[in-house]
Amino acid sequence: MTTTQQSFALNSLTQDFLARDEHFLFINGGRVPASSGETLSTVAPSTGETLATFSSGNAADIDRAVTAARAAFQGEWSTWTPYQRQELLVKVARVLDERFEELAQIESLDMGAPISRVLSSKPALMRMLSFFAAQALNISGETLQNGIPGQVTTMTLKAPVGVIGGIIPWNGPLNSQFWIIGAVLASGCTTVLKPAQYASLSVLRVAEILHEAGVPAGVVNVVTGRGSEAGTALAAHTDVDRVAFTGSTETGQRIIEASTSNIKKLQLELGGKSADIICADADLDKAVPAAAMGVFANSGQICYAGTRVLVQRSIVDEFTEKLLAYVDTLRVGHSLDPDSALGPVISESQLDTVLSYVDVGLAEGADLLYGGQRLADQAGGYFMQPTVFGGVTNTMRIAREEIFGPVLSILPFDDIDEAIAIANDSDFGLGGAVWSENISTALKVVQGVHTGTMWVNCYGYVDPMVGFSGTKLSGYGAKGTSAHMDTYLYTKSVYIQL
Ligand code: NAD
Numbered sequence: 001m002t003t004t005q006q007s008f009a010l011n012s013l014t015q016d017f018l019a020r021d022e023h024f025l026f027i028n029g030g031r032v033p034a035s036s037g038e039t040l041s042t043v044a045p046s047t048g049e050t051l052a053t054f055s056s057g058n059a060a061d062i063d064r065a066v067t068a069a070r071a072a073f074q075g076e077w078s079t080w081t082p083y084q085r086q087e088l089l090v091k092v093a094r095v096l097d098e099r100f101e102e103l104a105q106i107e108s109l110d111m112g113a114p115i116s117r118v119l120s121s122k123p124a125l126m127r128m129l130s131f132f133a134a135q136a137l138n139i140s141g142e143t144l145q146n147g148i149p150g151q152v153t154t155m156t157l158k159a160p161v162g163v164i165g166g167i168i169p170w171n172g173p174l175n176s177q178f179w180i181i182g183a184v185l186a187s188g189c190t191t192v193l194k195p196a197q198y199a200s201l202s203v204l205r206v207a208e209i210l211h212e213a214g215v216p217a218g219v220v221n222v223v224t225g226r227g228s229e230a231g232t233a234l235a236a237h238t239d240v241d242r243v244a245f246t247g248s249t250e251t252g253q254r255i256i257e258a259s260t261s262n263i264k265k266l267q268l269e270l271g272g273k274s275a276d277i278i279c280a281d282a283d284l285d286k287a288v289p290a291a292a293m294g295v296f297a298n299s300g301q302i303c304y305a306g307t308r309v310l311v312q313r314s315i316v317d318e319f320t321e322k323l324l325a326y327v328d329t330l331r332v333g334h335s336l337d338p339d340s341a342l343g344p345v346i347s348e349s350q351l352d353t354v355l356s357y358v359d360v361g362l363a364e365g366a367d368l369l370y371g372g373q374r375l376a377d378q379a380g381g382y383f384m385q386p387t388v389f390g391g392v393t394n395t396m397r398i399a400r401e402e403i404f405g406p407v408l409s410i411l412p413f414d415d416i417d418e419a420i421a422i423a424n425d426s427d428f429g430l431g432g433a434v435w436s437e438n439i440s441t442a443l444k445v446v447q448g449v450h451t452g453t454m455w456v457n458c459y460g461y462v463d464p465m466v467g468f469s470g471t472k473l474s475g476y477g478a479k480g481t482s483a484h485m486d487t488y489l490y491t492k493s494v495y496i497q498l
Helices: 012-018 059-074 082-111 115-119 122-136 173-187 201-212 227-236 249-261 284-300 313-327 348-363 416-424 439-448 482-487
Strands: 025-027 030-032 039-044 049-055 152-160 163-167 190-194 220-222 242-246 265-269 275-278 308-312 367-370 387-390 407-413 432-435 489-497
Touching (some): 039 082, 049 082, 059 163, 059 190, 059 220, 122 173, 122 482, 163 173, 163 227, 242 249, 249 265, 284 308, 284 313, 308 416, 407 416, 416 439, 482 489
Parallel strands (some): 163 242, 387 407
């Protein structure tokens, strides 16, 4: 197969964007270099070739961006009515709809997600923007009774909190940034976004497009750079009111520490090790492909990946045979190839990490049933075979630690109580699923498993109207539903003496 991105037709807007010598920070409605002049480069994981150079922001740049965001929050943007903010979100959706191919190509090249996967995420993005457009018209306090003598009228008001620090991971920034941007535009807040070093480009491009679509200067700012510089400065900045963070649990713990500088409220979406429970009465024709893609989609780089596949012992052999046959049909290739089911993993170091877990699994006595190797025939790219371990027990590291790569573990169980106990024997509590034709069994699992999201006879649906969030080391703070806006609004109690 061909491995250079030039082999795939790129939208002319994508080409123009990628041809830039340096991708600058986006502050106060304009592109500006980092104050230090330092740059970083990003690599296309499908080829290992340098894709682009971007500015490496530091604490001074974060400070510039926060100042711009604060000024915008206090400026004309604060006079926009809910209807104006809703109309802006509708317009943003229309413009993104038109520009989606370009954005999808940038995302696919920069982070290695298969282009088919990114393109098919467009309806979900459109739904998310519709959701936040509706939220703009749905901000309300309450009138409340009181026990105060005399004629005192009491109520609560909801008001935007101010500047939101948005810290984003690399495994799908094109869509994940809108959990923050959508809420910022709906609420009247402003934001400074810090994308991940490995995948910043779609976030920079979106900021420019938003500005062209009418988002006022300073409302959405982007400072690219290292987590250890720009990220820490944003998390600790005392003029940032709240932080919405998606990323690893370890970084989330650092952000909690940094938040003490001015007692920031946080929304934390962290790691996972979700259990996908396949009962003996499951419809395997549906459960097998869903369990496979519940891990192998995005090469396992999804927080809610169902990496612990718990299978009832009586059907382990049948399930495994069908799973391996399905995995064998999955094509691994260049992310821009429309036929690729799996792209590369994000970087050489992430590939090394994932491969080291294969050694860990073997050393712990798990059976390597499929894959486990780097794909050497695709020179330069960070490609790995989809990998399946059988005979895994929940004490093994491959069942306990988030690998964030294409590694699926099969763990047998005897009865539902044991499956629930195994599912709960984890530091994480993000997602999970149960496959059963018996609704009583399914509901027992849904009620028994301690996670923020459960799927029944399906895997991976996320709709902002329904929500998606974590428990335990997977984080806190609602993502989706009207509770999402709690991070972006504060409540003011008002007493009026008549
Ligand atoms: P990461 O924690 O390494 O980085 C996330 C972001 O934090 C990046 O922008 C990074 O530059 C920044 N950062 C790093 N150190 C920082 C610090 N000390 N202070 C402030 N910011 C810092 O995560 P990643 O490797 O980019 O992404 C993968 C992780 O994200 C996985 O653990 C995955 O489960 C998680 N994730 C969770 C969800 C969810 O919704 N729960 C969604 C996607 C990804």
